[in-house]
């Protein structure tokens with residue numbers, strides 16, 4: 001039986017990451033990279049697809065778990081009738097090889113422990129050849145080789161490597177699992193467990209010492225930042241949407257997607273969170289990743305790329321896996337890669353603008369690229385698209401997409417007007433006004449007093465909450481207030497927000513089934529309540545959202561209020577970024593409104609300043 005999604009903790013080494021259940025089982029790990037095939041894929045099937053259990057022989061969930069302060073070193077403790085024991089888990093920063101270190105520490109009494117290691121490379125499909133090497137073992141399968149080092153005697157049973165042992169107070173028993181490509185078999189230098197744990201701790205503590213956020217939600221923000229950093233692929237600076245594939249948006253349903261790639265949209269939000277908390281270096285690495293990834297014809301801009309900027313991410317199904325709690329298919333790759341999602345042009349332009357305002361070194365290449373993106377927007381903003389929700393139905397004129405096109409043009413205008421860049425600014429200003437006019441005329445339903453999901457739609461969309469954030473209209477505009485009210489009314493489930501109602505316009509997303517509430521949307525709602533002066537409601541909602549984090553601060557993509565369960569991929573950058581940005585906004589540290597109302601590109605007469613008391617963006 002695999003754990004509930006909300007029962008997993010995450011460890012990682014900035015190349016890949018593992019999910020550790022409360023029961024002490026590592027049920028998900030891809031090596032050598034986040035997007036490589038998993039060698040532990042129990043998460044998406046059962047134990048037979050590979051896992052590594054290390055826990056008291058009596059079984060059961062850990063009594064207590066925590067990370068060591070601001071690090072990614074996990075401690076799980078079991079208090080049993082015979083005594084107490086702790087398992088320390090981490091992935092040391094990547095050296096020559098990938099390592100997973102597990103250390104058993106006896107705390108009191110005498111506890112019998114069990115270790116089951118079942119390596120199943122290629123997403124559970126391959127049973128490797130296993131050789132005994134001294135007291136440990138070596139496992140080889142095609143391109144992959146693994147070594148287990150431990151002072152204990154292990155034995156093989158039912159295609160599993162096992163050990164049973166007892167620990168007493170003060171005793172420590174290390175296990176180190178090391179991965180290397182199989183042709184490098186002879187050059188192995190496994191790490192020593194204790195120094196490796198210390199070094200891992202030091203790395204994370206040092207990283208976190210750069211955090212500039214000081215506020216009432218310190219612990220939640222810091223933990224989210226550690227996890228966001230852990231979702232970064234260090235060699236390239238690419239930021240992943242999540243560490244898993246195919247955790248379902250509906251239990252038993254087919255809405256299962258591979259998130260182990262870099263979405264320009266999600267990463268742009270992450271960049272804002274990083275800049276807002278003092279991590280300009282990471283933000284710069286992301287900007288540079290972006291410049292490399294999108295090089296080429298701006299018309300070919302993709303909405304996502306691989307960790308190293310790979311373009312092709314073909315989607316296929318792993319039919320030997322039954323899926324998380326029977327939710328199939330399990331998908332690898334993502335067909336949304338080739339979708340036209342207009343908002344992405346705006347988000348990329350916005351992220352360059354934010355970076356510039358935050359003091360990132362200017363780059364001529366970056367500005368040239370932005371001008372090309374502008375040319376594309378100018379010729380294509382009237383085209384229907386598939387929206388930020390990546391619907392698999394027919395293209396439509398989604399209001400949020402058009403607004404992001406407006407935002408992209410607006411940022412380019414500002415770059416010329418306020419940052420000394422060169423461009424045909426009069427033409428761009430006229431374009432910006434045209435988009436604004438069209439959206440207000442065709443995307444607003446005066447009868448219902450709300451912006452709509454797409455032109456002529458009967459439904460609304462949680463992404464409409466972002467309109468005032470990007471400066472399209474001020475927070476106090478009656479159309480914004482009307483939209484916030486309608487979104488709340490039509491998309492709330494127990495106070496949490498769904499993205500949209502697929503049925504509102506007869507199956508807008510082209511997918512069977514439904515889904516639960518979407519966490520980042522609910523953070524946007526807290527922001528919108530705050531922005532429109534409903535501070536008490538905003539705080540209450542934010543606190544409720546914080547309560548959804550599991551015992552070690554993890555959030556998945558969605559939450560089902562009727563069952564209290566996390567759904568979708570985990571840990572998810574979008575959700576954690578939502579948390580950080582809301583904390584910054586609600587604690588008055590940062591104004592998330594992209595531009596101040598007076599300078600916003602809305603045509604004269606539609607503008608107003610941001611609510612009194614809000615500082616300008618990123619100013620602290």
Ligand SMILES: OC[C@H]1O[C@H](O[C@H]2O[C@H](CO)[C@@H](O)[C@H](O)[C@H]2O)[C@H](O)[C@@H](O)[C@@H]1O
Pocket residue numbers: 241255257258259263265266334335336388389390391392574
């Ligand atoms: O629900 C349908 C779509 O779901 C995924 O997209 C969602 O996740 C992305 C990554 O976090 C996010 O950028 C996007 O806005 C979300 O809709 C999936 O990747 C798509 O293939 C799928 O159609």
